[in-house]
Amino acid sequence: MNAMYKFGVGALALATFATACTRDFSELNTNPEIVQNMKPEQLITQSQKTMVDRDFEWFYDNYSYIMPWMQFTVAYPNGNPESIFNLVSNVNGWYSAFYTDFGRNLADIERQVAAMGGEERARYAHIAAIATVHKVWGAWRATDVNGSIPYSEALKARTEENFTPKYDTQADLYTQFDAQLKGAITALTTPAAGQVTFGTSDVFYGGDAAKWAKAANVLRLKIAMRLIKRDQEKTRAIVAEVLASPAGLFTGITEEWKFISGTNNFARGGNWAAQGFANRGGKAVIDYLYANNDPRLELFFKKNAFDQTAFNRLKAGGAFPASATWNPRQYVGMPASPDAAKAVENSRLFGVKSFQITENGNTVTVNYDTLSTYQNRLFDLAADGGAEARYTQPFASYAEMCFLISELAVRGLSTEDAQEWYVKGVKASVRSYEQMGKDAAIVDFAAIPEADIDAYLANPNVAFTGTTDVLLEKIGIQQYLNHFKQPWEAWASWKRLGYPKVGGILNREAFVTNGVVRETPRRWALPVPQQLNRPNWSAAVSEMMSGGEYGSAPEEITGRVWWDKK
The missing domain is CATH 1.25.40.390 (Serine Threonine Protein Phosphatase 5, Tetratricopeptide repeat)
Structure with a gap:
């Protein structure tokens, strides 16, 4: 434990608490009794x-159970254990x-x-x-x-x-x-x-x-x-x-109900860290983000270690044939289903790989991680170097509100313009996570060009087109992605709407253990x-x-x- x-x-x-919205609690270290x-x-x-x-809640409720259930993350190195579907403790x-x-x-x-x-x-x-x-x-x-x-x-x-x-x-x-x-x-x-x-x-x-x-x-x-x-x-x-x-x-992301910390001692280490066991990205969500050029991909997840420099080193050392070419995709997720993660055809593909190569006449063993981890600093400011940064915790976001209004219009429960609110929601979600990533000083942070968001919205899997069911699915997927930093809300949205779904636009995996399909709690x-x-x-x-x-x-x-x- x-x-x-x-x-x-x-x-x-x-x-004597002095500043609003951007403060630390840690210096107020006195008697907690009411x-x-x-x-x-x-x-x-x-x-x-x-x-x-809520560090204890983050460690147990979110890192250990809800995020794997929602397939945002997967336990590593052996994949999600069967125990995550059983009666849980410390939650x-x-x-x-x-x-x-x-x-x-x-x-x-x-x-x-x-x-x-x-x-x-x-x-x-x-x-x-x-x-x-x-x-x-x-x-x-x-x-x-x-x-x-x-x-x-x-x-x-x-x-x-x-x-x-x-x-x-x-x-x-x-x-x-x-x-x-x-x-x-x-x-x-x-x-x-x-x-x-x-x-x-x-x-x-x-x-x-x-x-x-x-x-x-x-x-x-x-x-x-x-x-x-x-x-x-x-x-x-x-x-x-x-x-x-x-x-x-709300009229924009500046009005959201959220907490923004100071730059010193909040959300650093301890229970804020996932301790490495459940921080690999889920395959289904990364595949969707990558295939559709979702601008939030780099805000949610980090590239794996298998860059071109690593490839060239291995190729020069004899690990790959002379005809081999580098695959530029560095965002790779791990299967969420326990059986899929353990399958031989997958276990060879996902994780830290060891290579023996020849360098300067000597045989050397080098290791490279082929999986993407989530952007740790969104959750734990002590990660990735521990630089000064700010932690953000949304309670109610503008993007979530936009998606709810869009959904209501699609269902005929309001007369609002469903497409307008959907587009507002996608743009707000990207901009909100962009700000969170910047404040947290995530790895390889880069501002998102507006043209990238527009191109994403034009993608057939994202564009606001299709039957009522398809529109609801697209809204549900966007709501789910927007709740990356609120896993309990992603869980609720999935329960209410049923998206992402197995076989859907964002193809959620069925959880299978020992050949038996498991229900998600x-x-x-x-x-x-x-x-x-x-x-x-x-x-x-x-x-x-x-x-x-x-x-x-x-x-x-x-x-x-x-x-x-x-």
Whole structure:
């Protein structure tokens, strides 16, 4: 097991937090315990820190499971193990963090404001609304992969001594989330004299109420899309409200809800690193990016070591015949299917290759890696030399929003121009990753010419042409690629849309182990609470199982939560 690296943020340190959006947390290395009666600006920074500083989750949830499941990466050198399809451990940390850390901080902010006198409470309306947006986000991410969770009665142990909160179903949760976000947007867009602001204590938007209102609208849109298999008319109604909202939506990548670190000690080594075992690129995704000249190829993955200089050296040393020519393709992925990775015909082709050559009259052995790794510095700033750089973590992106609006139009659930929003989404995704790559100082970074994006959009596999099903597939592929830095969202998009698919435009591999096709997991096991609230947990699990798709036990992670309907 990898060690878990953490650092705390205490009340006094939080009060002195000085800059917004581009900061490090590491110098705030004091007592991490929650202090009663902390001010809202202290609680918001503590909450945001916990939402961003997720190294343990990156190592286990993402590197070890979700990224291989989504075939972004493959374990090396032996390929993906069969164990990644079984009941997993050390995952689902977001769930416990919501209840034991940032969720209760956010609830405390809401309670503090609610307890104020009328005039003072009005001046803190934006403070409470921003906390609500964070709280809805946190609970939504928890329910997304767990199903029913405590919410309406949760986070009240300290104030109301409620230690047995009921579990709300996802149908009820989505209704609550939408109502709370609507209320927050109203508060954030209502002029109020003398409004108190989080200011620089808010690491995302510096307390800017207008930007938070837009983020809340995008979150409404994201959550509404989870209802599309259950209640399209409700999705349509929410979408109509969001698109007509005076608060607006994101207008570009500069308005995205994302964290950008400082250049010193954030996301460096430890659990941020994949430790080499799961950082080779997946064959299916690299083949698609390479074949279609996707500008994000070099932003996501690195060239292998087999360049022309290496080839010429081997050829001169007798490793290749005189007639051999160099293959200029240096982006090569590894099969994601365990059986395919172990097949003799593939095992000879993928990985570090040893060659014996003659140089200066001596026999020498040289090794070259023929596989591409992902751009490590997007995830771990200590990688590839550890130069000063900035780490970016998107929460809600402009490109994702564009693809959702395009999808809605294709489905007839809005009157927007589907092609226009699709093109905006592709361009925004490329530009967003270009900025992330530049800030992270990835290997061989180069700016992307606009002509390269235009050429990509003209490619038949990318161009916005085809039947409704083909258009949905193309949108789904772009949404999937755009979520490279948010693997949990790529997982959700794949579950909701079914893309990439086996045999599709981006040809996802079927996972096969020992000749048996394996199902890709679709959820986590709902954590078992302490004995006091076990009856409510049991009732929630029984209710989810009664739908027929959850599976026969909480541990059956190939089962489906309510929104993930077949």
